[in-house]
Amino acid sequence: MQTKALSRRQLFLGCPDSASEADASTSVPHTAMVTEACLSKLGVACRSCDENCPDNAIRFRPRIGGPFFPEIDEKLCTGCDACLAVCPVGAIATRTNELEGRNA
Numbered sequence: 001m002q003t004k005a006l007s008r009r010q011l012f013l014g015c016p017d018s019a020s021e022a023d024a025s026t027s028v029p030h031t032a033m034v035t036e037a038c039l040s041k042l043g044v045a046c047r048s049c050d051e052n053c054p055d056n057a058i059r060f061r062p063r064i065g066g067p068f069f070p071e072i073d074e075k076l077c078t079g080c081d082a083c084l085a086v087c088p089v090g091a092i093a094t095r096t097n098e099l100e101g102r103n104a
Contacts, residue, residue: 028077028078028079028097029079029096029097030079030094030095030096030097031072031074031077031079031094031095031097032049032057032058032072032077032079032081032083032084032092032093032094032095033072033092033093033094033095034049034070034071034072034091034092035091035092035093036091037089037090037091038070038087038089038091038092039067039088039089039091040060040067040068040069040070041069041070041091043066043067044067045067045068046067046088047060047068047070048083048086048087048088049070049083049086049087049092050070051086052082052083052085052086053082053083054080054082055076055077055078055080056076057072057073057074057076057077057078058070058071058072058073058083059071059073079094079097081094
């Protein structure tokens with residue numbers, strides 16, 4: 001029998017089975033988002049956030065004639081903020097999520 005290793009996200013959310021994982025947008029207090037100040041969006045090749053995301057939540061979409069555009073998969077983002085500290089222009093911000101069962 002082969003044992004599957006748990007991801008950091010599964011440990012963080014307390015979901016050992018990927019089939020039972022909750023949607024991150026309702027499980028973590030905030031997720032990252034890329035603002036218009038991003039160097040890649042301004043035509044400068046930069047992948048600092050992607051290289052430092054422990055959960056591989058940041059992907060770069062290919063673009064003809066310029067640097068790839070960053071995209072954050074909210075289902076993978078745990079809100080660890082590792083990407084915020086490494087962005088050379090502070091183009092990563094956080095978005096607050098509505099948590100399940102939270103009283104407004």
